[in-house]
Every structure is written in structure tokens, then in C-alpha cells.
Amino acid sequence: MVSFADLGLSQKVLQAVEDAGYTQPTPIQEGAIPHAIQGKDVCGIAQTGTGKTASFVLPMITRLERGRARARMPRTLILEPTRELAAQVDENFQKYGKYHKLNVALLIGGVSFGDQEKKLERGADVLIATPGRLLDHSERGKLLLTGVEVLVIDEADRMLDMGFIPDIERIVSLIPFTRQTLFFSATMPPEIQRLADKFLQGPVRVETAKPSTTAITVEQRLIRTGGKDYEKRATLRDALKSQDNIKNAIVFCNRKRDVATVWKSLEKHGFSVGALHGDMDQRSRTQMLQGFKDNEIQILVASDVAARGLDIPDVSHVYNYDVPIHAEDYVHRIGRTGRAGREGQAFSLVEKSATKYLDAIEKLIEKKIEWIDLADGVADAIDASEAEEPKRAKRGNSRKRGAKTEEKVEQPISEAKPSEEKEERKTKIKENNAQQKTGKDDDKNNDRRRNNKKNKVDNDNNQSTGFGAEDAIPAFMFNGR
Structure with missing residues (x-):
């Protein structure tokens, strides 16, 4: 030896x-x-x-x-x-x-x-x-x-x-x-x-190993998830809670903005979590990484800046919040666990749109990865506050021309306004519109008068400055007639 x-x-x-x-x-x-x-x-x-x-x-x-x-x-x-x-x-x-x-x-x-x-x-x-x-x-x-x-x-x-x-x-x-x-x-x-x-x-x-192979000490699993962001976050929380032997874990996201979102979500739900991505200043990145190494932080949400070569020898779990777009990145991500002969576990959340990336990964590593079902349903874990906000309705009437609607729009207050109050409000609106229109007409008339004055002949200099509505036709135009 x-x-x-x-x-x-x-x-x-x-x-x-x-x-x-x-x-x-x-x-x-x-x-x-x-x-x-x-x-x-x-x-x-x-x-x-x-x-x-x-x-x-x-x-x-x-x-x-x-x-x-x-x-x-x-x-x-x-x-x-x-x-x-x-x-x-x-x-x-x-x-x-x-x-x-x-x-x-x-x-x-x-x-x-x-x-x-x-x-x-x-x-x-x-x-x-x-x-x-x-x-x-x-x-x-x-x-x-x-x-x-x-x-x-x-x-x-x-x-x-x-x-x-x-x-x-x-x-x-x-x-x-x-x-x-x-x-x-x-x-x-x-x-x-x-x-x-x-x-x-x-x-x-x-x-020492076939290119793009994964360590045999890493147990790899796939978890189905919905495509909505709040569904993926709920699935991630379920996946973290389903493992009772997590010493520490790295959660990888494809985009830096998702790193911040996932970090805030996990922190809100009581996890010991930090974040690491390329836009952070060097001091913050160093402190965050050191805190993870010293077990002050249990979960590190990171972009691929943490996937290559970082020597964190005893990471027990890796979670791919997003399936990596490049298959080689999968090898590097799950390589953060199972290092130096230790055992590790890697889980990847897979929505329907990411299956093509999964196919490329399995082709690269020449291995089919096993699917698992979480014990608790994702729907039960979805917090109402995690759900996406409803989209803002478009302005204007969305009803098609000629169509009638029998649905009544609920008032934002507990009791509806009296019909007299509605009619009074409509009358005021009409009056305001009429005043605005009158004001605009007055403005136009004033502009016209100013232009007419500007275009009048300057008698002192005996020069023509234009032909306004009130001007006489200059005499030189009749010369020779």
C-alpha cells in the first residue's frame, strides 16, 4: 500500500x-x-x-x-x-x-x-x-x-x-x-x-475516474414538484423535513435571484439558513462560508459559485432546487457531499419542464436516477402566505361587446352605497368633465387670440408678420391686377 x-x-x-x-x-x-x-x-x-x-x-x-x-x-x-x-x-x-x-x-x-x-x-x-x-x-x-x-x-x-x-x-x-x-x-x-x-x-x-462520473458514496434521488415557485418551495421544505439525519446541506439554485427568495422562505419557516452567490461582496461571502463550515448555519442556499472545488469535507446532503441546465454542473453540485469516502445524499426537485435537462444528466453519468415520493403531500405543506399573489386585473371593462353580466362586483366596504349617493356622484363627475372641457375650449380660444395678435402687421415698422383671422389682405398682393 x-x-x-x-x-x-x-x-x-x-x-x-x-x-x-x-x-x-x-x-x-x-x-x-x-x-x-x-x-x-x-x-x-x-x-x-x-x-x-x-x-x-x-x-x-x-x-x-x-x-x-x-x-x-x-x-x-x-x-x-x-x-x-x-x-x-x-x-x-x-x-x-x-x-x-x-x-x-x-x-x-x-x-x-x-x-x-x-x-x-x-x-x-x-x-x-x-x-x-x-x-x-x-x-x-x-x-x-x-x-x-x-x-x-x-x-x-x-x-x-x-x-x-x-x-x-x-x-x-x-x-x-x-x-x-x-x-x-x-x-x-x-x-x-x-x-x-x-x-x-x-x-x-x-x-482516476471516468470523466463526468459521480461518486458511488452519494445516494441520488429525484422528487417530483409543481412548476410554480411556491410549489417548489413547499416541496423543498418537505424534502428537508423528511430527512432526520441532516447534519448540514447545500441547496443549489440556477439563478441568483432565486437564491435570495429560497433563503428568505426557509428562514421564515424556522430553518437555520444562509445564502451565497456571486453578487455578494467578498467579505459577506467569506463570513457566510465560514459560518457554514463552523456549523453555525445548517443550510446554505447557493448558486453554482459554491459548486466547484470548495472544500467543505462533511456535507451530508445536497438539494438541487433547480435541475442544472448543464449536465456537468450536476456532477459538481452533488460532489459537495460524499467526499473523501464519506456517505452523502443528493436530491433533485424536477418539474415537468426540466425533464429534458434530467435526460441529459442521466445520459452523461450513464445511470438512471431513482424517483421517490415524499411522505407528506406537497399540498398540505403549502402555506397560504407562500402562494403567488393573484395577477392584477386589467383596467377597463373586460366584458365583450353585447354581452351581459349578472355578476355583481362586491363593494370594498361592508354596506353598499345608497342609490341617491351614486346618482349624486355621477352628476358631480359629469359636471367636472363639463368644466374641464369648457376650460380646454377656453384655453384653445385664448391660444387662438394670442396667435392672431402675434400675426398682425406691425404698423410701426410697416412689416407684415402673418395673416391672422382679423388681418386685412396686404395691398402688394393686388399689384398688377
């Missing part, structure tokens, strides 16, 4: 790994670390939750034991698609590099440029960045990538989904050709394969 000591890691790194409580490497770590230490390009493919981050962090620390970084010239570069993933990698370097004096700089949005520039000036052994913020520093002249020895492109398929590929290509063009490149992804669609072929030189391919 292979141990970390067999992978070629330094003694300091091995001691840090032992302090963290790990004894045996995962398959992706066992396959990637030895080649990474030797300086070879690696293309690693493994489902989420299998330890890909340590597959490049551990060999990088070992290689960085020799040498020092210069100002504004990092020695290694790690590209991540989101701030949360970048911060997570930073935590890994703090944990496994505890016996090393490495300068680690984190370049992400939501943090002032000034603080980040100070770290770059001190010299960074490791630079962890999101593509946009990295290019911002580079264009300001505060960062040089000509000294990068190792480039890591993490969560490559997520980079593709978020439209970062043009930025990645620009960044790679600034890095020496002699670099070592470590390329990791949970899935390997054709677009990502072409990207790997472009960036890697004779790579060692390490594949």
Missing part, C-alpha cells in the same frame, strides 16, 4: 501532512505527485472531492524549498476561477507549508490593489489569482510573469464555463515557454482537451 513517504515529498512536507492527519494519498495524488516533483507536465482528471488541490500543492512546496522570489516576479502561479477557490488553495499552502517560509500572495477581487501590490513588492513564491485581477495588476506594470517556473490551471472546465479562456491564453503568453504546467479538471469535454493540448508539452495523463 502506497504512503505519502513513497511519493518523493520532502521531510518538512511529510511532517505537515502527518500533522494534518493524512496517512495515505488518494488515487489522483498517488498518480500526479511523483510526476509533478520530477518537473513533468501533468493533466489530472478526477471527480470533485478526491484531493486534486493537494496533488499540486504538495509537490510545489517541495520544489520551492530551494531559491527565493524577487520583487514583482512570482516563482509559481496558480489560476482559479473564483475567489473562494483561490482562498481555499491559500489555506492549503498555510496548512502544508507550515514548516516553510514561503511568501504567498492572493490576487482576487474585492480586496484593495494597494495591499496586494505590497505583497508583490516583497516577492511571492506562490501567486494564487483569478484571471481578471491578475491581468489588472499586469497592465498596471506591478507584476512580471517572466520568472514563473510552475503554472497551475485548476478547475479548467469551470474556466471554460465562465468565459475565462481568452484571459488564460493572454496570461500563458506572458509566461516563459520552459515552464512546467499542471492542468486539473473534474471533467474533460472536447473544448478542454483542445486547451490542454495547446498548453501542455508531452503531459502525463492521470485519470
Whole structure:
């Protein structure tokens, strides 16, 4: 049986790994670390939750034991698609590099440029960045990538989904050709394969699971629901209440606006819940995520910003409030549970319009997912306050021409108005309308008089200014007649 000591890691790194409580490497770590230490390009493919981050962090620390970084010239570069993933990698370097004096700089949005520039000036052994913020520093002249020895492109398929590929290509063009490149992804669609072929030189391919497969430790189930928003929220509450072994859970929504709606609904019904989506500022996102990790929040409602690579090791349940539009996202979402050999459960709420997305998911994972019926009916759980508000009636009379109606419109007060009062009100309305009409006619007459005065001949200057209703015809028009 292979141990970390067999992978070629330094003694300091091995001691840090032992302090963290790990004894045996995962398959992706066992396959990637030895080649990474030797300086070879690696293309690693493994489902989420299998330890890909340590597959490049551990060999990088070992290689960085020799040498020092210069100002504004990092020695290694790690590209991540989101701030949360970048911060997570930073935590890994703090944990496994505890016996090393490495300068680690984190370049992400939501943090002032000034603080980040100070770290770059001190010299960074490791630079962890999101593509946009990295290019911002580079264009300001505060960062040089000509000294990068190792480039890591993490969560490559997520980079593709978020439209970062043009930025990645620009960044790679600034890095020496002699670099070592470590390329990791949970899935390997054709677009990502072409990207790997472009960036890697004779790579060692390490594949520990069939692309787009789900962990066998995750129990997957489907739940039917109505298409109305209030029906889905009621079904979600039923699904949460039906599980008595929930330690914590992540509820995924396709849209950021639904994250806020579902969060408010669950909070209203007494659940311990928080929210996480891309429009939140960095401080709020960090606090919310930390609260979930520390079990201060039991349920986290999130968009797909939380689906990729976040290391929350002991999530017991995942709920898809919406069936993901892209089948690959399903793999990443349910990969938040059942990590590191633990058991997990994943439930997906499926309305009729989402069956085409479900078909694509089952085709991708090559597995039929079982349907279940909730013990309590959804109709019983629907709160009147959760129902959608009735649509506002159109203005005007909706009755067709010639049709008669016998229905009486209920008065908003307890007793109907007397008929005399109605007639009096109608009379006043007619009078007001007549006054308004008279006023408009007076206004028109006044305008006409003003125009006539304006158009009269100015006798002082003996010049014609127009032909008003009261003007005489000028004499010059009769000349020659």
C-alpha cells in the first residue's frame, strides 16, 4: 500500500501532512505527485472531492524549498476561477507549508490593489489569482510573469464555463515557454482537451475516474414538484423535513435571484439558513462560508459559485432546487457531499419542464436516477402566505361587446352605497368633465387670440408678420391686377 513517504515529498512536507492527519494519498495524488516533483507536465482528471488541490500543492512546496522570489516576479502561479477557490488553495499552502517560509500572495477581487501590490513588492513564491485581477495588476506594470517556473490551471472546465479562456491564453503568453504546467479538471469535454493540448508539452495523463462520473458514496434521488415557485418551495421544505439525519446541506439554485427568495422562505419557516452567490461582496461571502463550515448555519442556499472545488469535507446532503441546465454542473453540485469516502445524499426537485435537462444528466453519468415520493403531500405543506399573489386585473371593462353580466362586483366596504349617493356622484363627475372641457375650449380660444395678435402687421415698422383671422389682405398682393 502506497504512503505519502513513497511519493518523493520532502521531510518538512511529510511532517505537515502527518500533522494534518493524512496517512495515505488518494488515487489522483498517488498518480500526479511523483510526476509533478520530477518537473513533468501533468493533466489530472478526477471527480470533485478526491484531493486534486493537494496533488499540486504538495509537490510545489517541495520544489520551492530551494531559491527565493524577487520583487514583482512570482516563482509559481496558480489560476482559479473564483475567489473562494483561490482562498481555499491559500489555506492549503498555510496548512502544508507550515514548516516553510514561503511568501504567498492572493490576487482576487474585492480586496484593495494597494495591499496586494505590497505583497508583490516583497516577492511571492506562490501567486494564487483569478484571471481578471491578475491581468489588472499586469497592465498596471506591478507584476512580471517572466520568472514563473510552475503554472497551475485548476478547475479548467469551470474556466471554460465562465468565459475565462481568452484571459488564460493572454496570461500563458506572458509566461516563459520552459515552464512546467499542471492542468486539473473534474471533467474533460472536447473544448478542454483542445486547451490542454495547446498548453501542455508531452503531459502525463492521470485519470482516476471516468470523466463526468459521480461518486458511488452519494445516494441520488429525484422528487417530483409543481412548476410554480411556491410549489417548489413547499416541496423543498418537505424534502428537508423528511430527512432526520441532516447534519448540514447545500441547496443549489440556477439563478441568483432565486437564491435570495429560497433563503428568505426557509428562514421564515424556522430553518437555520444562509445564502451565497456571486453578487455578494467578498467579505459577506467569506463570513457566510465560514459560518457554514463552523456549523453555525445548517443550510446554505447557493448558486453554482459554491459548486466547484470548495472544500467543505462533511456535507451530508445536497438539494438541487433547480435541475442544472448543464449536465456537468450536476456532477459538481452533488460532489459537495460524499467526499473523501464519506456517505452523502443528493436530491433533485424536477418539474415537468426540466425533464429534458434530467435526460441529459442521466445520459452523461450513464445511470438512471431513482424517483421517490415524499411522505407528506406537497399540498398540505403549502402555506397560504407562500402562494403567488393573484395577477392584477386589467383596467377597463373586460366584458365583450353585447354581452351581459349578472355578476355583481362586491363593494370594498361592508354596506353598499345608497342609490341617491351614486346618482349624486355621477352628476358631480359629469359636471367636472363639463368644466374641464369648457376650460380646454377656453384655453384653445385664448391660444387662438394670442396667435392672431402675434400675426398682425406691425404698423410701426410697416412689416407684415402673418395673416391672422382679423388681418386685412396686404395691398402688394393686388399689384398688377
